[in-house]
Amino acid sequence: MPKEVEILTDFLKEKNLKLTSQRRTILEAFLKTEKHVSVDDLYDIIRKNSPDIGHATVFRTLRLFRNADIAKEVDLGDKRTRYEHKYGHNHHDHLICVQCGKFIEVLDEEIEKLQDKFCKRAGFLPQRHKMEIFGICRQCRAKEKR
């Protein structure tokens, strides 16, 4: 039993919410994904094996996962909300290729430190941040040169 089920169970108990078969199914499907899924992405995946689970439920459940700190909302510039795994994943930023849509996760300690530094200078208490760099990835650049 992965840790996430435990987190969810605890969260539900604490909030007097219920563990339903749908929530189990959706959690399982979500944990299997590797990419940054949108509600519709995950709904399409789930529909294949569990055609009885509705769209609204997937939508609500992903929001629940976010509140339970199992999922994290990411905004990759298209206009849809996407979710990625949060538990066991450290904070990272994204390099997003505008040609192939691929993204690379990066973490740079120095940048994080600098961010803290100039927040302090502005009297600003940072809570979370988002950094995305759009450009062209190594593979696409190689393709272009051919």
Next chain:
Amino acid sequence: MPKEVEILTDFLKEKNLKLTSQRRTILEAFLKTEKHVSVDDLYDIIRKNSPDIGHATVFRTLRLFRNADIAKEVDLGDKRTRYEHKYGHNHHDHLICVQCGKFIEVLDEEIEKLQDKFCKRAGFLPQRHKMEIFGICRQCRAKEKR
């Protein structure tokens, strides 16, 4: 005559597009704004003096301004496209207060340099980036302490 009118005129000429009274009006209104306006924000402002200008025109014209490099799209985390002035404004990032909604524009050369550095490391050719830090601003923190 501000420089932006010239930029727009040149852009239109180059693309065989036309300078209309609506485009003048919308540009004038846009240049007067200081915040990051959404289509609806600007439409509401314009409607007061020019009730004949339609919503779709404001929408299309802001996109035109973006293409002409007069406006820049910003994404402040809500799900609407906002535009800020581009000409005469250098690149900057945003500190966004989650309490009062205010934002502070910041620029940190060091961070920009670091970004370039680790893009290079990843073989990634950066084109543009977006960095937003969400948190609590000085004023709101002061209020909280009272």
Next chain:
DNA sequence: GTATCAATTGAGATTGATAATCAATATCAA
């Protein structure tokens, strides 16, 4: 196990932003 009751569900409807359509109109080069 069963009753109880609030939480949950799924279908469908709604909202809100964005974008396409199209007939009427305006612009501008010649």
Next chain:
DNA sequence: TTGATATTGATTATCAATCTCAATTGATAC
């Protein structure tokens, strides 16, 4: 001034996000 062409505004379409509500289900007490 004119004709070719772009633009406009009203309307409609699209799509993700979100709400509604009656029917159902899970957790808890008995």
